[in-house]
Amino acid sequence: MRNNRTTIRSLVTTQGTFLAMSDGMIVWETTVARKTLHLRTAATALLGVKEDNHSLSKLFIGDRLGQLHVIQLPSFVLEYTTNVSDAAMRAMCIDGDGALIAADAKGSIWRIGLKGDSKLMFTTNRSISSIRVEGQTIRIQSGWEQCLYNLHGDLANSKDASHSFGENLMMRRMRERKKLEMQRREAEAQLRLLPSA
Numbered sequence: 001m002r003n004n005r006t007t008i009r010s011l012v013t014t015q016g017t018f019l020a021m022s023d024g025m026i027v028w029e030t031t032v033a034r035k036t037l038h039l040r041t042a043a044t045a046l047l048g049v050k051e052d053n054h055s056l057s058k059l060f061i062g063d064r065l066g067q068l069h070v071i072q073l074p075s076f077v078l079e080y081t082t083n084v085s086d087a088a089m090r091a092m093c094i095d096g097d098g099a100l101i102a103a104d105a106k107g108s109i110w111r112i113g114l115k116g117d118s119k120l121m122f123t124t125n126r127s128i129s130s131i132r133v134e135g136q137t138i139r140i141q142s143g144w145e146q147c148l149y150n151l152h153g154d155l156a157n158s159k160d161a162s163h164s165f166g167e168n169l170m171m172r173r174m175r176e177r178k179k180l181e182m183q184r185r186e187a188e189a190q191l192r193l194l195p196s197a
Contacts, residue, residue: 004023007019007020009043018046018048020043023042024042025038039063044064044089045092047060047094058072063089066104068102082116084110087104087108090104090105091129093133096135100112101133101138103128107123107124107142108124109153123153127143129141138150
């Protein structure tokens with residue numbers, strides 16, 4: 001029988017590598033061991049946490065059913081699973097109090113306590129690809145757009161980076177054309193210097 005399992009998420013750390021497979025398998029590979037754990041659905045977000053600033057103590061896994069799975073390390077044992085949302089989990093980070101902040105596919109922002117209790121903070125109505133807490137603000141990346149929200153869900157700032165990318169791309173192409181033109185001129189000058197037959 002052929003294995004059709006593919007890696008869909010990965011997290012590389014100094015202690016080892018986490019691989020999330022398409023069939024719900026989670027693999028923890030270190031230089032000395034390989035451990036596996038099977039979830040009932042595929043992972044959509046991974047976050048490793050260092051509690052003593054030296055070694056990983058927990059792995060948070062968000063899945064496409066809106067569940068959060070917490071794995072204790074280094075034993076690699078499932079501590080608990082909790083339902084957070086009815087949409088896939090997209091991004092996670094830890095706030096200053098040690099609580100997990102998670103974003104789902106519908107753009108909702110959730111705060112999950114140490115015992116797995118979840119509370120809806122606010123909804124952005126955006127497709128979120130990354131999230132980060134900075135003091136009393138939450139920075140969200142949504143495609144090319146970067147948004148800054150306060151903890152109550154009020155939009156404080158929004159920046160569309162696609163314009164600067166387009167400008168940078170245009171400048172890069174202009175430099176490439178200029179370089180090619182200089183190379184063409186140098187080649188022509190060298191041809192002129194060749195002795196005629």
